[in-house]
Amino acid sequence: MSDPQAPVKLRQRILNWFHHHPQAKAWSLVLPGGLWLLVFFLAPVLVMFSYSLKERGIYGGVEDGFTVEHYLRFMDRLYLKILWRTVVDATVCTAICLLLGYPTAYVITRGGRLKGLLLFLVILPFWTSFLVRTFAMIFLMRDTGFINTLLLKLGLVTEPIVMLYTPFAVMTGLVYGFLPFMVLPIYSSLEKLDHSLLEAAEVLGARSTRRFLRVTLPLSMPGVVAGCLLVFIPALGSFLTSDLLGGAKEILVGNVVQAQFTSARNWPFGSAASFVLMALVLGAVMIYLRVRDGAEQPAER
Amino acid sequence: MPESAASSSPASPQAGADAPVVEFRRVSKTFGAFRAVRDISFTIRKGEFFSLLGPSGCGKTTTLRLLAGFEEPDTDGGEVRLLGEVVNKKRPYERKIAMVFQNYALFPHLTVERNISFGLEMRGTLKVEIPGRVRKAMEMVRLDPGQFARRLPAQLSGGQRQRVALARALVLEPSLLLLDEPLGAIDLKLRKEMQLELKQLNKELGTTFVYVTHDQEEALTMSDRIAVMDNARIAQLGTPAEIYECPRTAFVAKFIGESNFFDGTARERLPDGRFRVQATAGGGSYVVPAGPRVAEGQPVRIAVRPEWLDVFPPDQVPPEENAIAGRIRDVIYLGETLHVLVDLPGEQRVTVALRNEGQLTRPVRWQRGDAAAVAWLPEDCQVLEDE
Numbered sequence: 001m002s003d004p005q006a007p008v009k010l011r012q013r014i015l016n017w018f019h020h021h022p023q024a025k026a027w028s029l030v031l032p033g034g035l036w037l038l039v040f041f042l043a044p045v046l047v048m049f050s051y052s053l054k055e056r057g058i059y060g061g062v063e064d065g066f067t068v069e070h071y072l073r074f075m076d077r078l079y080l081k082i083l084w085r086t087v088v089d090a091t092v093c094t095a096i097c098l099l100l101g102y103p104t105a106y107v108i109t110r111g112g113r114l115k116g117l118l119l120f121l122v123i124l125p126f127w128t129s130f131l132v133r134t135f136a137m138i139f140l141m142r143d144t145g146f147i148n149t150l151l152l153k154l155g156l157v158t159e160p161i162v163m164l165y166t167p168f169a170v171m172t173g174l175v176y177g178f179l180p181f182m183v184l185p186i187y188s189s190l191e192k193l194d195h196s197l198l199e200a201a202e203v204l205g206a207r208s209t210r211r212f213l214r215v216t217l218p219l220s221m222p223g224v225v226a227g228c229l230l231v232f233i234p235a236l237g238s239f240l241t242s243d244l245l246g247g248a249k250e251i252l253v254g255n256v257v258q259a260q261f262t263s264a265r266n267w268p269f270g271s272a273a274s275f276v277l278m279a280l281v282l283g284a285v286m287i288y289l290r291v292r293d294g295a296e297q298p299a300e301r
Numbered sequence: 302m303p304e305s306a307a308s309s310s311p312a313s314p315q316a317g318a319d320a321p322v323v324e325f326r327r328v329s330k331t332f333g334a335f336r337a338v339r340d341i342s343f344t345i346r347k348g349e350f351f352s353l354l355g356p357s358g359c360g361k362t363t364t365l366r367l368l369a370g371f372e373e374p375d376t377d378g379g380e381v382r383l384l385g386e387v388v389n390k391k392r393p394y395e396r397k398i399a400m401v402f403q404n405y406a407l408f409p410h411l412t413v414e415r416n417i418s419f420g421l422e423m424r425g426t427l428k429v430e431i432p433g434r435v436r437k438a439m440e441m442v443r444l445d446p447g448q449f450a451r452r453l454p455a456q457l458s459g460g461q462r463q464r465v466a467l468a469r470a471l472v473l474e475p476s477l478l479l480l481d482e483p484l485g486a487i488d489l490k491l492r493k494e495m496q497l498e499l500k501q502l503n504k505e506l507g508t509t510f511v512y513v514t515h516d517q518e519e520a521l522t523m524s525d526r527i528a529v530m531d532n533a534r535i536a537q538l539g540t541p542a543e544i545y546e547c548p549r550t551a552f553v554a555k556f557i558g559e560s561n562f563f564d565g566t567a568r569e570r571l572p573d574g575r576f577r578v579q580a581t582a583g584g585g586s587y588v589v590p591a592g593p594r595v596a597e598g599q600p601v602r603i604a605v606r607p608e609w610l611d612v613f614p615p616d617q618v619p620p621e622e623n624a625i626a627g628r629i630r631d632v633i634y635l636g637e638t639l640h641v642l643v644d645l646p647g648e649q650r651v652t653v654a655l656r657n658e659g660q661l662t663r664p665v666r667w668q669r670g671d672a673a674a675v676a677w678l679p680e681d682c683q684v685l686e687d688e
Contacts, residue, residue, distance in 0.1 A: 199371055200406035202393040204469070205423035214419070218410045 052271035060265035070272035079256070079273075086253040087280065090235035093174040094182075097231045098224065100175070101182030105223075108183070109190045119187070122180050130177060134244050137173050138164060141245070165247030173241040181230035189223025190216070222292065229288050233281050253277050320385030322347050322477055322509040323368060327379035330363055330372055337363040339533040340379070345511065347476075350503045352512045352520040355530035356556065362481065364530070365513045369479055370396050383477065394423070399470035400479040404486070405462045407454040407469070413439075414450040417469045424473065438472035441502070460491045471502070480512045484519065496522050517557045521545065529553050551685050554604040561605050561651040563587070563625075563682075567595050575679060576601070580625065582647020587623035588679040595684055602685045607654035609681040612641050612667070615674045624676040627651075629667045639665055643675050651675055 018025045055065040073079070108118045125133060140146050141163040148160035163169050193216065201211040239254030248255070253273060260270030323345035330338040338360045345351045353361040366372045367381055370393035374380070380387050388396060399420070407416050417435045426434070439446045442464040454462055463483060470478055480499075484492045500523045503510045514520050520527050521541040528538045529552075537544055537553045548554035551562060565578035565587070574591040578601050595601055611622070618624040627645040634657075641653040653675055655665065667673065 194404070194406065196402050196404060196406040197408060199369075199393070200400070200402055200408075201419070201423075202371075203369055203396075203398065203400045204420035204473070205394045206419075207392075207394055210423065215408060219408075 048271045049275060051268050052275050054268050056266050056268050060267065062267055067268075070269045071276075073269060074272055074276055082251055082256060083253055083276065083280075085250070086236060089171070089174070089252060090232050093171060093178065093235045094228050094232045096171070096175045097179050097182040098228060101179055101227060102186055102220075102224070104179075105183045105186035105190055108187050109193075122183050122187075125180065131240065133177070134173055134240060137169070137176065137245060141169055141172070164245065165249060167246065167250060169245040170242050170250055173245040174235055174238060177238075177241065178231040178235060181234070182227040185226040185230065186220060186223040189220045189226075193219055225288055225291050229284060232284055236280055236284075237277055320382070321345055322349075322384060323351075323511065324382040324385075325364075325367075325379065326382070328364075328367060328374050328381055329378040330367060331375050331378075336533050338367065341530075341533075341535050342379075343528055343535065343538055345509060348503070348507045348509055350500060350510045350512065350523055350525045352514060352524040352527045353530060354514055354517060354520040354527050354557075355536075356515055359530040360533040361513050361515075361530045365479055365481055365511065368477075368511060369393055369398065369400055397473075397475065398477045398479060399473045399475035401466045401470050401481065401483045403482045405454075405466040405483075407462055407465055409454050412451050412453055413444070413457070413465050414446070416454070416465055417472050420469060420473045434472055435468075438468040441471055442468045443498075444468065459487045460495075463487055463495065467499075467502075471506070471508075475508060477509045477511065480510060482514055483512075484514075484516075492519075499523060521557070529556065531556070547683055548604060549686050551602065551604065554683065554685065559607050559652060559654075561607065561610065562685075563603050563605065565601050565603075567597050567599050567601050570597060578603075580646075582649060583625065583645060585625045585646075587625070589682060589684055590680055592684050594686060603682040604685055605677050605682045607640065607652040608638075609677055610651065610653040611676050612643060612653045612655070612673050613676055615672050618674050618676050622676040622678055623682075624674040626672070626674045629669055629671040629673050631669060632665060632667050634660065641665070641667055643673060645675070 018028070051062050052070055053066055053068065055063040055067060057063045074083075104122070108115060108122070111118045138145070142148070143160040143162065143164070145164070147163070148157075151157045152160065163172075197215055197219070198211060201215045206214060237254045237257075239252060239258045242248070242250050242252050242255060243258075253276070257270050257273045257277065260266045260273060264270075321344040323343075325341055325343050327340050327342050328338060329336070329340050341360075341364065353364055355361045363372060367374060368383075370388065370391055374389050381389055383396060383398070408419065411419065414432075414435050417438055418431050421431050421434060435450075436446045439449070444461065444464050449457070449461065449465075454465065457465065463486075466483065484495050487495070496519060499510070499512075502508070503523075512520070512523065521544075524541055526538065526540055527544050529536045529544060531550075531552045537549045539547075544553065544557055548557060548560070551560075554560035554562070564581040566581070567576045567589075568579045568586065569577050571577060571588065575588050576591065576595050576597070577586055578589050579586050589595060589601060589603055612629075613619075613624070615626050625645050627643045630642040630644045630650060633640040633642065637657060639655045639657050639660075641655060643651050643653060645651060
């Protein structure tokens with residue numbers, strides 16, 4: 001046996017072994033990613049969960065012990081109000097994103113040769129960090145910012161409109177940040193829509209409005225639901241936007257978590273707050289799965 | 302091509318009950334620089350099974366889409382008329398037609414019965430009438446309502462989807478049904494069955510069918526008349542027998558069935574009006590019937606179907622037949638028929654189809670390399686036009 005052939009043979013033997021052990025092949029593909037998730041996702045989550053049940057350390061950190069007081073503290077009216085506001089904000093943000101995102105996605109699918117460019121424009125904001133973009137919003141909306149300067153110069157207003165540090169600014173920032181997550185899944189489900197279905201509806205007598213309501217909309221529902229989840233979940237956990245654009249006047253659950261881990265140095269309470277948030281997200285995902293599976297069942301009359 | 306206009310009969314049909322169901326008057330359709338349909342004219346009578354037949358890209362689908370209203374003729378691109386009325390600018394939902402799509406285009410989110418009732422709901426049929434009509438349509442296409450009404454398209458086989466698509470169209474009781482290669486995706490045996498069923502539905506319901514296909518056998522089986530399309534025009538329009546037995550161009554002769562072609566030059570006019578033609582290759586000559594396209598000194602191209610050719614030993618050709626001498630190349634056993642391939646002078650190879658009379662009991666004795674003559678009766682050839 002000559003030397004150059006040896007490595008080839010070894011490689012061939014490994015491939016053969018995998019060919020005869022399909023289970024091993026599957027595991028070898030899953031293992032790297034699985035390990036990564038185990039170490040960097042599951043382990044921290046478990047650590048956080050254990051923290052949420054421990055005593056608070058005097059100078060931060062945690063001390064041994066077992067208590068559910070942090071969860072009970074969250075049941076306080078103050079925090080329930082924050083929780084409620086967070087859910088309302090995330091819901092409103094999702095609704096606005098849907099109203100803006102669906103038509104956008106619809107137009108892009110019909111964009112013809114411009115399609116690539118339009119999609120590129122949707123993805124473009126991701127090229128800079130969310131933080132930088134949020135600061136850009138401050139420059140736009142503050143009293144001496146671009147919008148007010150323009151309005152004053154045009155003589156449309158006599159004094160600047162107060163936009164920054166209002167709920168309006170927070171909502172604008174949230175919608176701006178999350179809109180692409182709504183557009184992209186809706187775009188992909190509209191793009192998959194078989195054009196002949198629309199032609200069939202038209203030949204069967206459906207004008208454009210009814211054709212949209214009876215065919216296009218139901219068939220793009222998976223994209224709508226996915227988009228809503230992709231917006232609703234990060235909107236629930238957001239803290240940067242309300243901090244920077246809301247002037248920390250409007251506190252969301254995300255701000256509570258952030259504050260407990262940083263300035264307040266109450267890690268157990270911060271952990272408990274983030275687990276409450278995770279429970280909410282889990283609830284949203286369960287609703288999504290219900291809706292999705294429901295859509296796959298035959299529609300009852 | 303003047304004949305294509307001539308074969309679409311009435312010159313000025315009256316609007317109303319007597320008007321043809323469909324009339325194309327010099328219709329053209331251009332996409333950018335691509336001329337999909339050029340100046341085509343034809344009429345379709347009530348109850349007719351009319352096929353648009355041609356290879357892909359010939360314009361047959363565009364013609365159907367012009368009829369459905371998905372495409373509009375060019376400005377100055379002629380008139381599309383439905384029941385006598387010009388519909389060039391009418392949207393599909395204004396046309397009161399029905400269509401079966403190539404991939405069925407069933408709504409995947411609706412059950413079979415909701416798919417079928419969709420058109421009725423859109424056209425404002427009374428709610429109480431709908432379930433009965435849906436059931437009737439399902440029975441018409443032989444789908445058991447009890448078994449299939451509540452299923453989704455994904456839970457059906459190809460053939461069942463095909464039937465749902467048909468029921469969805471027929472439930473509207475349209476005067477005109479358009480079918481865009483509806484049998485393309487189902488297997489051969491079922492396809493043959495559906496061909497006969499479609500033809501039967503056409504006759505029973507009296508609905509006019511316009512059927513697009515690239516399958517010549519399918520078109521011959523089902524159609525009352527066929528428009529063979531080539532290169533954005535109608536190459537020939539006629540009954541299946543006219544198309545098969547009198548192909549007007551080499552394209553039609555090749556596309557519908559098989560043909561052998563012989564080129565030559567008309568030499569002399571015989572006393573009975575026929576012409577003697579000098580073969581271009583090999584120095585032989587043969588007789589062709591008189592016709593408007595044959596004149597002394599002019600080139601003549603004829604087509605002869607394989608089953609109208611015969612093959613003889615060179616010295617045994619019947620005197621009344623045309624013959625060209627050659628050599629046997631191969632004998633191919635096809636079951637019902639035998640194909641004898643014969644090499645002729647000028648690198649030409651022709652196919653002679655012989656009825657198989659039993660190779661075990663009465664075998665054909667031809668061997669590769671045998672000297673042989675292919676022969677045909679002068680009236681069995683078709684003089685072709687230039688394309």
